Amino acid sequence: MQFPIKTVLYAAVASLVLIGAAQAQRTDIRIGVVLEPPALDPTAGAAEAIDIVVYQNIFEGLTRVDETGAVQPGLATDWTISEDGLTYTFNLAEGVTFHDGTPFSAEDVVFTFERILADDSVNAQKALYAPIESVTAIDAATVEIVLERPSGMFLFDIGRGDAVIVSPATADTNATDPVGTGPFRFVQWNRGSRIQLARYEEYWGELPALTEASYHFIGDTAAGINALLAEEVDGFNNFASESIALFEADPRFKVLVGTTEGEIIMATNNRQPPFDDLRVRQALAHAIDRQALIDGVSNGFGVPIGSHFAPHHPYYVDLTGTYPHDLEAARALLAEAGFPDGFSTAMKLPPVNYARLGGQILASQFAEIGVTVELINVEWAQWLTDVLTNKDYDLSIVAHVEPFDIGIYADPDYYFGYDDADFQAIISELSTTTDDARRRELAVAAQTRLAEQAVNGFLYQLPQIGVWNAKVEGQWVDSPIEGVVLRDIRWVD
Incomplete structure (x- = not known):
C-alpha cells in the first residue's frame, strides 16, 4: 500500500514532536518536607520550616550564606568596613524589584532593620542585631550601618533568614502572602497540603533552571516513602534514616548524607x-x-x-x-x-x-x-x-x-x-x-x-540525609543554615 507524500511527512513530523516532548527536560521540582510552616515571614517566626521554603528563594538579605557556610554577596554586591570595625558601607544591586513590581532601594534596608530592632519586634534573633546603632540610606543604592561595638559575626548574621529585606508595603502580610526580591515568587498555599512557587521572570540576578517549585507536607514516614516510590515527589532534603537502605538499593534515587547546624x-x-x-x-x-x-x-x-x-x-x-x-x-x-x-x-x-x-x-x-x-x-x-x-x-x-x-x-x-x-x-x-x-x-x-x-x-x-530523584542535581548536601535553596537545582539526563 502506498501513502501520499504529505501523509508520510506529517507522520514523520508528529513522531519527532512526540520524541522531543518525551525528552524535554523538566523544569519543575516537587519537594517533600516533614513540617508545614506556621507562617512564611522568616523575620517574625522562629520555626525552621519557614526558612526551608523561603530562604534565598522568596526572600534575600544583604548577604547570603552558601553551602559551605561562607558569606557571599546578596542584595549588597560589595561592601567596605572601617578600620575600627564599626561602620559598614554596602553598595546595593541595581535593577532589583520586589515581586509586586516595587523597586528595591536603600530605604527598604533601613525599614527592615528598624523593624527588627523595634520595641515591639517579634524577630526570633533580635538579639543578634542589638549591636546596630544606626542604619542610614546614603543614596538609593548605598546603605551605611554603624555598630555600637565590633561584631565578628555581623556579615554572617545579616545573611540569615531573620534579616532578609522586606518591603514596607507588604511587611504586614508576608506571613501569608510573602513578597520578596528572590528568584522565586509565592503562588499559592494550600493549607495542610503544599506551597507553590514560580520563577520570578524579572529577577535581577541569574535566572534559575527551575520554573516551578512546590513543597509538599508529608509528616508520616511511611507516607513519605510511598510518595517517593510512586514519584509523587522528587525528593526530601532530610528524610528518616531508617528507610535509607531502601533508596540506596534503587537506581531511581540517590542518597546524600551531610551535616547540619x-x-x-x-x-x-x-x-x-x-x-x-x-x-x-x-x-x-x-x-x-x-x-x-x-x-x-x-x-x-x-x-x-x-x-x-x-x-x-x-x-x-x-x-x-x-x-x-x-x-x-x-x-x-x-x-x-x-x-x-x-x-x-x-x-x-x-x-x-x-x-x-x-x-x-x-x-x-x-x-x-x-x-x-x-x-x-x-x-x-x-x-x-x-x-x-x-x-x-x-x-x-x-x-x-x-x-x-x-x-x-x-x-x-x-x-x-x-x-x-x-x-x-x-x-x-x-x-x-x-x-x-x-x-x-x-x-x-x-x-x-x-x-x-x-x-x-x-x-x-x-545529620542531613537527602533522598532525591537520581536526575536532580544542584541541591545542597550540607545545611550550614536553614533552607532548601532552589537556585542551583536542575534536572539532568
Whole structure:
C-alpha cells in the first residue's frame, strides 16, 4: 500500500514532536518536607520550616550564606568596613524589584532593620542585631550601618533568614502572602497540603533552571516513602534514616548524607526544681547513652556532642567525656541531691521522629536510675507556646538549627532558664571580639562552661540525609543554615 507524500511527512513530523516532548527536560521540582510552616515571614517566626521554603528563594538579605557556610554577596554586591570595625558601607544591586513590581532601594534596608530592632519586634534573633546603632540610606543604592561595638559575626548574621529585606508595603502580610526580591515568587498555599512557587521572570540576578517549585507536607514516614516510590515527589532534603537502605538499593534515587547546624538537645528547665540543682542535671547527663540513642533513633547517623556546638565548626571541642555514661555515678548524684529513689518528671515532645523516638529511649535510660518520665506528645504550635514561650515544661527534645547560636544561653529569660554570670561574661567578650584566635578561645570556654554545668542534655548533631530523584542535581548536601535553596537545582539526563 502506498501513502501520499504529505501523509508520510506529517507522520514523520508528529513522531519527532512526540520524541522531543518525551525528552524535554523538566523544569519543575516537587519537594517533600516533614513540617508545614506556621507562617512564611522568616523575620517574625522562629520555626525552621519557614526558612526551608523561603530562604534565598522568596526572600534575600544583604548577604547570603552558601553551602559551605561562607558569606557571599546578596542584595549588597560589595561592601567596605572601617578600620575600627564599626561602620559598614554596602553598595546595593541595581535593577532589583520586589515581586509586586516595587523597586528595591536603600530605604527598604533601613525599614527592615528598624523593624527588627523595634520595641515591639517579634524577630526570633533580635538579639543578634542589638549591636546596630544606626542604619542610614546614603543614596538609593548605598546603605551605611554603624555598630555600637565590633561584631565578628555581623556579615554572617545579616545573611540569615531573620534579616532578609522586606518591603514596607507588604511587611504586614508576608506571613501569608510573602513578597520578596528572590528568584522565586509565592503562588499559592494550600493549607495542610503544599506551597507553590514560580520563577520570578524579572529577577535581577541569574535566572534559575527551575520554573516551578512546590513543597509538599508529608509528616508520616511511611507516607513519605510511598510518595517517593510512586514519584509523587522528587525528593526530601532530610528524610528518616531508617528507610535509607531502601533508596540506596534503587537506581531511581540517590542518597546524600551531610551535616547540619542542628544540635539535638534534651532541653531542661533550669529555673525549676529539681533541675535547678546541678547534681540532678549531672545525674541525667551520666545516665544518657548517646550512641545507643543515635543507633536507636537514626540508625547510627549522627555525631555525639557534649555541648551546644556543631562538630564541623573549626571552634568545636569534644566534650562528650565530661559526663560519661555511668549509672552508678548518676545514682550517687541523685542520692546526694536528696533523691535516693529517683523522682518523676515529664517530657514534652514535638512531632518529629528524633524527638518522639528519642524520648522513648531517654525515658528507658532514665528509668535505670529511678527517674520516671511521662512522655507528652504535642504539636509544634503547642510546643512553641508551652515550651518556648511560656516555659511550661520540665524536659523536652528539640534540634536547635540556627548556626553559631551558643549565645542563646546568655539570656536568662530564654526557655532554658539558665542564668550564669560567668557564661554571660564569656559571650559578652565573644560577641565583641574580631580576632579569630581569641574568638576560638572564648568559644571553647563557652562550650566548656555549658558542658560542666550540664545545662541541657547534649545529645548529637542532626545529620542531613537527602533522598532525591537520581536526575536532580544542584541541591545542597550540607545545611550550614536553614533552607532548601532552589537556585542551583536542575534536572539532568
